[in-house]
Amino acid sequence: MTIISNQGFIDTFRHFYPEVVKYSWWSARFNSRAKNVGWRIDYFIVSKSLIASVQDAFILNEIEGSDHCPVGIDINIK
Numbered sequence: 081m082t083i084i085s086n087q088g089f090i091d092t093f094r095h096f097y098p099e100v101v102k103y104s105w106w107s108a109r110f111n112s113r114a115k116n117v118g119w120r121i122d123y124f125i126v127s128k129s130l131i132a133s134v135q136d137a138f139i140l141n142e143i144e145g146s147d148h149c150p151v152g153i154d155i156n157i158k
Contacts, residue, residue, distance in 0.1 A: 090131050091125060
């Protein structure tokens, strides 16, 4: 992620929630999702010029059905 941020791109979830620990992927082994032991490997990355249009970013870790959960952004482009 450092390489991306060094190039002027922004992790939208971290921008809005710098201290929140949430994951978007859990291993199917060892009951990892139930234990909430995972990785955050799904991102929405935007340029510095676009971040002002992003209103929120989210990780919907309560939605099941895969080893990943949905991630997204709310954006207002004029």
